[in-house]
Each structure stands twice: as structure tokens, then as C-alpha cells.
Amino acid sequence: MKIIQKILPNGLRIVLAPQADAATATALVLVGTGSKYETKKENGLSHFLEHMYFKGTTLRPTAQHIAEDFDNLGAISNAFTGHEYTGYYAKGNPAHVGTFIDILSDIYLHSTFPDQEIEKEKGVIIEEINMNEDSPQHKVWDILFQELYGDQPAGWPISGLKENVMGFSRKDFIRYQKEHYTAGNTIVAVAGAFDPVKVQKQIKAAFATVNIATAHGPKKVTDTQKEPRLAVFKKDTDQAHMALSFRSIPLDHPDAPAVSLLSAILGGGMSARLFMLLREEMGAAYYVRAEQDGFVDHGVFSITAGIDKNRTEEIVVRIVQSLHDIKNTLVSDKELKKVKEFAVGMMRLGLESSDSVAGFYASQILLKKKYKTPEQLTKEYMKVTAEDIQRVAKKLFVAKNANLVFVGPFEQDIVSTDLLKKL
Numbered sequence: 001m002k003i004i005q006k007i008l009p010n011g012l013r014i015v016l017a018p019q020a021d022a023a024t025a026t027a028l029v030l031v032g033t034g035s036k037y038e039t040k041k042e043n044g045l046s047h048f049l050e051h052m053y054f055k056g057t058t059l060r061p062t063a064q065h066i067a068e069d070f071d072n073l074g075a076i077s078n079a080f081t082g083h084e085y086t087g088y089y090a091k092g093n094p095a096h097v098g099t100f101i102d103i104l105s106d107i108y109l110h111s112t113f114p115d116q117e118i119e120k121e122k123g124v125i126i127e128e129i130n131m132n133e134d135s136p137q138h139k140v141w142d143i144l145f146q147e148l149y150g151d152q153p154a155g156w157p158i159s160g161l162k163e164n165v166m167g168f169s170r171k172d173f174i175r176y177q178k179e180h181y182t183a184g185n186t187i188v189a190v191a192g193a194f195d196p197v198k199v200q201k202q203i204k205a206a207f208a209t210v211n212i213a214t215a216h217g218p219k220k221v222t223d224t225q226k227e228p229r230l231a232v233f234k235k236d237t238d239q240a241h242m243a244l245s246f247r248s249i250p251l252d253h254p255d256a257p258a259v260s261l262l263s264a265i266l267g268g269g270m271s272a273r274l275f276m277l278l279r280e281e282m283g284a285a286y287y288v289r290a291e292q293d294g295f296v297d298h299g300v301f302s303i304t305a306g307i308d309k310n311r312t313e314e315i316v317v318r319i320v321q322s323l324h325d326i327k328n329t330l331v332s333d334k335e336l337k338k339v340k341e342f343a344v345g346m347m348r349l350g351l352e353s354s355d356s357v358a359g360f361y362a363s364q365i366l367l368k369k370k371y372k373t374p375e376q377l378t379k380e381y382m383k384v385t386a387e388d389i390q391r392v393a394k395k396l397f398v399a400k401n402a403n404l405v406f407v408g409p410f411e412q413d414i415v416s417t418d419l420l421k422k423l
Contacts, residue, residue, distance in 0.1 A: 003361060003371065004196055010212050011183035014203055015365055017191040017357050025094035025192030026354040027101050028087055029108055030362045033180035035160075036083045036153040036218040036295075042176065043153075044160010047081040048125055049173050053088060054079070055117040057110040060103075063117070069103055076355075077103075081158055084218070084295060085366055091355045094193035098202045101190070105206035108181065113173045125165045132159065136241040136407040139233060140304065144243045144405045147231045148300065154221045178211060185215035189362035192354030223247060223298045228402040228420040232410050239286075240309035240408035244319060247401040248292060248299035252368045257380040258388040259292045259301065259396070264339045265331060265389065266290035266322070267303060268346070271338070273322055274303060284308045284315055296367055301396050309408050313415050316404065320422055323397045327423075330386040344378050399423045 004016040034046050060066045070077040075092030088107060090100035132138045142157050149155030159165075188203050225247060249255055267274045267290025278285040288305045307315050331339075351357050351374060364371035372380075402420040 005365070006200060008183070008204055008207070010208070010210055012207050012210055013187045013365065014200060015187055015189040015361050016196045016199060017189070017361055018194060018196045019192055019354070019357070022094070022192040022354055024091055024354045025097040025100070025190065025194045026089055026091040026358045027097060027104055028089040028189045028355070028358040028362055029104050030085055030087045030187045030189065030366055031181055032085055032185040032215065032366050034082045034084045034086055035156055035158045037180060037216065038153055038156070041164065043156045044164045045168060045172060045176050046086055047159050048121070048165060048168055049176060050079045050081045050086050051121050051125065052113050052118065052173055053107045053111050055121065056112050056114055057106045058112060059106050059110060066103065066107065073099060075100065083154065083158065085363065087359070089355060089358065097190060097192070097194045097199060101188070101199070101202050101206050109207070109209060113170050115170055118168070118170055118173070122165055125159065126162055129159050129162060129165070136235060136237050136239070137306070139235070140241045140243045140405055140407045143231050143233050143407065144245055144302065144403065147229055147403045147405055148245065148247070149221065152222060153219060154298065178213065180215050181211060182215045183210040183212045186210065187362045187366050189358040191358035221298045225401055228399050228417040229404070230415065230417050231403070231405045232412050232414055233407045234410060235407050237309070237408050239306045240312060240406055240410070241304070241306050242312070243302050243304045243405045244316070245300050245302040245403045245405070246396045246398070248301040248396055249294065250297055250299050251294035253294070253299070255392050256294060257377070258384045258392045261339050261343055261381060261384050262326070262389055262392055263290045263292045263301065264343050265326065265335065268339065269342050274319065277318060277322060278305055278307065278315065282315070282318065284311050312406065313419070316415055316419050320419055323393070323423060327390065327393045327397055331389050333386070336386055336389070340381050340384070343381050347374055347377060397423050
């Protein structure tokens with residue numbers, strides 16, 4: 001697959017990933033803004049604005065008009081908001097990719113943000129927040145980021161606070177849109193089966209009137225810690241949800257391949273060390289994961305699990321011992337070979353659909369200003385040594401950078417941070 005990159009005269013970036021034999025095509029508009037770009041009063045505005053882009057345009061006056069136009073094409077359309085970007089996409093029959101671009105450009109350029117729709121959508125957003133509050137698996141992440149970053153954008157919830165949501169007005173959306181939804185801060189990506197020459201012309205025409213102002217960047221994250229931390233969110237649940245996290249490396253760090261493999265060794269599959277420990281040996285958990293989340297200027301390495309609420313201290317002790325082991329004993333050649341194949345396999349499985357391909361390239365270019373192909377990433381994984389794994393484990397798994405979070409029917413003294421000092 002040959003990736004085509006273009007920058008239009010107005011500054012809009014185009015990324016095309018044509019796949020002649022693909023069953024679908026996806027058009028994605030990715031904007032470089034999210035919750036990390038907000039002020040305290042704006043927290044939640046990026047996410048709310050994402051919702052409002054589907055509530056009517058000058059050409060398609062209502063949400064029903066937009067939804068029906070996508071449905072008439074047999075297309076899937078959706079959007080998402082993260083810490084560092086917001087995306088809008090449509091996926092379906094490759095014959096309709098030009099129409100996908102037309103509808104997405106209409107949403108991007110001509111949304112009207114009707115006052116009555118804003119007021120109705122406030123109730124929808126509040127219920128989304130309530131849903132997340134009722135989900136311990138989601139809540140543990142909110143608490144974790146609050147613990148890691150405190151009162152700064154990286155520590156605030158993406159969906160915002162209810163009082164903020166209820167106070168937003170149409171002028172807030174228009175102002176924020178003008179500040180962040182600009183040509184230089186936006187990528188239009190298309191992946192799947194399509195004619196790249198034709199699609200490039202369609203994008204150029206559809207986005208001809210895009211705002212060319214300079215977008216505001218995010219405030220740099222303050223990423224410091226002096227001692228291990230514990231946070232407990234008391235909730236009446238039958239299962240406890242835990243997260244043990246460590247301050248890690250940013251997205252484009254040279255050690256990213258080694259840290260990715262480290263996460264796979266610990267919790268990347270059903271034969272991963274922590275899965276085998278907590279589920280197969282101890283019978284104390286159903287889901288167990290380890291993952292590296294890299295952002296532009298910071299990173300988080302997290303171990304999450306749904307665990308027996310009566311065995312929390314025992315489980316933390318065993319996890320800490322596992323991290324101690326990987327810091328002090330080289331992984332075997334057999335395990336390293338297995339985890340490399342696992343990482344490459346998961347990456348390729350994740351790129352089977354046109355929407356994932358569009359996101360794969362667009363997000364890299366938006367955040368890193370460049371991209372690596374699956375083949376390049378595979379080569380990087382294959383170069384990682386057992387010594388590299390041990391080195392990054394020693395760098396990451398340090399007691400003073402540890403944050404332990406629980407959601408469950410607990411008091412604050414459920415475990416002691418002294419357990420983390422044994423790292």
C-alpha cells in the first residue's frame with residue numbers, strides 16, 4: 001500500500017491509503033484538539049462540540065437529515081473525542097466515498113449549532129457522564145488520570161464536569177470551533193478502495209472554504225511525582241477494579257517498541273504473565289490488561305484488572321513481585337520471540353478494516369508529523385532485545401512513579417503504598 005500525502009494551498013493535510021481489493025472505504029476528518037486543549041471552564045467542550053456537529057447544517061438542517069443521508073448510503077458514521085484529537089468518519093460502500101467526503105465537509109464547515117439542540121444535548125451528555133460514572137471499568141481510568149495529573153487538562157475528564165456541560169452556550173461552540181477547527185490543524189484521510197486522483201480533487205473542492213487561522217496548541221503537561229500514591233473511589237460493587245500505573249514515555253520516544261513489548265509480556269494476551277498469574281493461577285480476576293498509552297509530551301503505563309474485592313492486598317503483592325521479577329531477570333529467548341509475534345499479529349489484525357487504516361496513518365501524522373508503516377514497526381519490534389526489555393522495566397517500574405487506584409466498596413486504607421516500595 002502506497003501512502004499519499006498532500007498539503008493543500010490552504011494548509012489542509014490529505015492522507016490517502018488506497019487498497020484496491022478492500023471491501024469498504026472510510027473517510028476520516030481528524031482535528032488536533034481534545035480535552036488537553038481546554039481551559040478549566042472549557043472542560044468538556046471538545047466532546048460536546050463533537051456531538052453538536054451532527055445536529056444540523058445549513059444544507060442538512062436537522063440531525064435526522066444527516067443521519068438519513070448516511071443511512072441512505074448504507075454507511076456507518078460516528079465520531080470520537082480524546083485527549084489530543086477529535087475525529088469524524090463515515091465508512092461503507094467504496095462507490096459512495098465522494099458522498100462521505102461531501103457530508104463530512106458539510107458537518108465540519110457548515111454546522112449551525114441550534115440553541116434548542118444544545119439544550120437537548122445537554123441532557124444526553126449528562127446521561128453519558130452518568131453512564132460512565134456507573135461503569136467501574138471506565139471510572140477507574142478517570143480516577144487514575146486525576147491522580148496522575150491533578151488539576152490540569154491531562155487530569156480532567158474528557159466528557160467534562162456536569163456544571164460545565166450545563167453552562168455551555170452557542171457562542172462557546174462557535175468560539176472554540178474558530179480557534180481549533182482550522183486547515184493546518186486538520187487532516188482528511190481516506191482509506192480503502194477508491195481512486196486517489198478523483199478523491200483528492202473531491203477533498204480539495206469540499207474543503208475549499210476551511211478556516212486558515214492558526215490553531216492554539218495545548219499547554220505542556222506537568223508530569224512529576226515524588227512518592228507512590230493511592231486513590232480509592234468508594235462504590236458499591238461486587239467486583240473491585242484496580243489500576244496500577246507508572247509515568248512512562250511519550251508517543252514518539254525511541255523506547256516505544258520496547259515498552260510496547262513489555263506491556264505485551266505482562267498483559268497482552270491469554271498467555272501473558274499477569275493473565276496467567278491472576279486468572280489461571282490465583283483465580284482472582286476475569287480481565288487483566290497491561291498497556292502503554294503514549295501522548296505527545298507524556299505517557300502512562302497501566303495494569304488494569306477486575307479482581308476479587310476480598311483479595312486486594314494479596315493481588316497487589318503478587319503484581320509487584322511480577323514487576324520486580326521482570327526488572328531483575330532477563331526474559332527468555334522463547335518468550336521474547338512469542339511476544340514479538342503477538343505484537344506484530346495484533347497490529348496487523350487491527351488494520352484489517354478501512355477505518356482502522358485511516359486512523360492508523362492520520363493519527364500518527366497529526367501527532368508526530370510523520371508516520372511509520374506496519375513493516376517499519378515490525379522491524380523495530382524485531383530489533384528489541386531482552387536487555388532492552390529489562391532496561392525499560394527498570395526505568396518505568398519505580399516506586400515513586402507508581403499510582404494505585406481502586407474502585408469498589410472500600411475505605412481509603414484498603415492497602416498501603418508501602419507495598420509499592422518493594423519495587
